[in-house]
Amino acid sequence: MKWDEISNQQCSVARSSAVLGDRWTLLILSDCFLGVRKFAEFQGRLEIPRTTLANRLQKLEQHDVLYRKQYQTNPDRFEYRLTNKGRDLYPVLSTILNWGDKYYSDEAGPPILRRHVPCGHDIQPVLQCPECNSGVDAHNIRARTRPPIDSAADVKRGPVSNRS
């Protein structure tokens, strides 16, 4: 299968991967959440080839993750900002940051601190169950295929054993 056919699958991870699963894309989004907006600034911070950056920004715009906003005329110039859909990627970037902090930070600790404004603490956000408020990890979640419904396509890439 070619990479651009990946989003034809009905799996949510596959469709998300079509947007996120590329060199540089996660880094570009990370910089977006840190407030970077201008082409030259992405380029300078990431040292990404200009051609690749242009392609990635265009792709993120096409997928409605970023939008181009004009910030001056004469000459017209545009900056890139997160859409609501893009901002909804915050948990993804945040959990990646947690993982990197755990396995790759130096002895001084994480290079970037995150403060939870409402309570004032520096935190690493954690994944929890919205029903019972306790922690969630690979061990206490069981995936299963959605029960078949006439109107919907079959699930082709479900769990190996459909454990109840």
Add this chain to the structure above:
Amino acid sequence: MKWDEISNQQCSVARSSAVLGDRWTLLILSDCFLGVRKFAEFQGRLEIPRTTLANRLQKLEQHDVLYRKQYQTNPDRFEYRLTNKGRDLYPVLSTILNWGDKYYSDEAGPPILRRHVPCGHDIQPVLQCPECNSGVDAHNIRARTRPPIDSAADVKRGPVSNRS
């Protein structure tokens, strides 16, 4: 900059991207969490080119995300399993799944359901503050650069404005 130099940065997202930010990698890991272990099964489910799959599995093994475990002799054959470090990627895959479910699932709802075993509900895990237990998103977190410490390298890719 070349892609394989990306992990030289001291940013946690950059170092994580060196492992995760590649075509197919997120999908392979997703299948790992669904119980897939054998080469042929990855290949059949993902329709990934065999050469690419072999490269990706080797890379994930080198980064200690997967390990190869012998499951038979004559001939020797191996399967791929998540290490503890790999299992710690569950929040990343889970938040990607949430995002994909929100923006890309069909009218029948998410194709894969996740049950939180301790409480028995089908859920989408959410990101919360471990201090105050309330929800976390892009709007209520402020990133700032770690205060400089003699023993540690400077933070080069911190937030644009170091908002308190």
Add this chain to the structure above:
DNA sequence: CTAGTTAGTCTAAAAACTAGACTTTGTCGA
């Protein structure tokens, strides 16, 4: 002896990525 299984490797062609020069449309200072 033949076909099948599993986990790969090999090869050649196609696609994507990279470095660095170049373009476009303006501003500013001398």
Add this chain to the structure above:
DNA sequence: TCGACAAAGTCTAGTTTTTAGACTAACTAG
């Protein structure tokens, strides 16, 4: 008016990665 600078890209040619599909190795079952 002239040259330097800024910002957001595009263009080009060379390198690297990805892809499809055939092939290999080491067995088992019939």
